[in-house]
Amino acid sequence: MAGVLRADRVWVETFTGLRVAQFAGLLKVVRERGGDGTLRGRPWSLPLAERVLLVAVYYRTNLTMRQLGPLFGVSSSTVCRVIQRLGPLLALEPMTRPADGPDRLWIVDGTLVPVRDRSVGASSRSYRFSANVQVVVDADTRLVVAASRPLPGTTADAHAWRRSGLAPHCEGVTVLGDGAYLNTGLIVPHRKRPGRPLLKGEEEDNAEHRKVRARVEHVIGRMKNYKILRDCRQRGNGLHHAVQAVARMHNLALAA
Template sequence: MGGVLRAEPVWVETFTGLRADQFGRLLRAVRERGGEGTGWGRPWCLPLAERVLLVAVYYRTNLTMRQLAPLFGVSPDTVCRVIQRVGPLLSLEPVHAPTGAVDRLRIVDGTLIPVRDRSVAAFSRNYRFSANGQVIVDADTRLVVAAAHPVPGTTADARAWRDSGLAEHCQGVTVLGDGAYINTGLVVPHRKRPGRALLKGEEEDNTFARMKNYKILRDCRQRGGCLHHAIQAVAHMHNLALAA
């Protein structure tokens, strides 16, 4: 059975939100990380570009394995194998602040992500079993600098930040957080008063809101470390989509 989707510009832009050149950069990163390798077992029935497209479509649409299979002309088992093997290769590479960039401003951004795997989730204030995801964002470019491993959704943002290891990506720069990060050493701006203009970094839209255009972050059905891989991959694609 032949598939519908191919790694062609029209399908790439429609189903991933990336231009063809941006998808090409994602594909190149996956190839450099060993994406061509088959590991143990049968050779891949899809070329690397279509395997990367499959994973990106999965993260963007959150379709099930059975729904994705006929789109790519493969079995649901193959879809699962591709996601498990290629998904981690889409991960974001941490970005470090340039030397001497003392005026750089970064923002801690967090959200609750509904997830089916209760080993990484807890019944949270959104009334669903969720995990707490934290990212560091560059205030000027809106690029994600680093993403932490998700923790159960009942974990307070302040504790999630302390345990995340994200602070090592913020050496020598100012970091903003909202009221949930009081007493963590971060800069917490005062609550906005009516009529006062927003400060830099206080914009009402946040990075996770845009990242949730990738629906995997609205209801993750995967288990184990797959949510972490999904956050990393979505952050990578979010950064590529912001690129000129």
């Protein structure tokens, strides 16, 4: 099976969600970040391309390390070391603020990711344990601008946004959020108040707001095609590295 993965581009595309040219872009990023170095002088049993492929397959399929080992012809402990070494090197670099910032539109939304690590997640209504991740998306390109570090799943979106550190990065750009981001400085829908129905113009504004804001939900849905974001077994910074890597792979698949 490992030989098939090396030889047939169909397997690369099937297991990673990236075309071969897009995967080459991912490989280039990892190489430039020093991923080709040896581990304490000990040579890797797989070439760099195979190791990057292993990490991408892990994030895409969420197979266990015992399952990935035979697929690549290595031990489960080697799989673990490869993921720990290369996972952080796949991370997305937050987009710089565009020159036409006031005319650009970014959208933010939070998503819950089921986790096993109780030091990262918290019990929430949707899942037994989950983490809240804030995702900022460019409304025109659907590219992920930035993603926050995970917070416990019980954290409200407005509070998670304030703690995410993403607000300074979005200064000078119009950012949309849903009603959960009230009093955060983001553009949110008009609120209904007791005894005061929405005016016709406000209803139209809210309809347009929902239509545009749905784009971030579509992006998050595509990101969750990488099954690591449906049930993350990683500990510590593992979920953060997974989110950043998935965001980069999503951007590569969309932009190329």
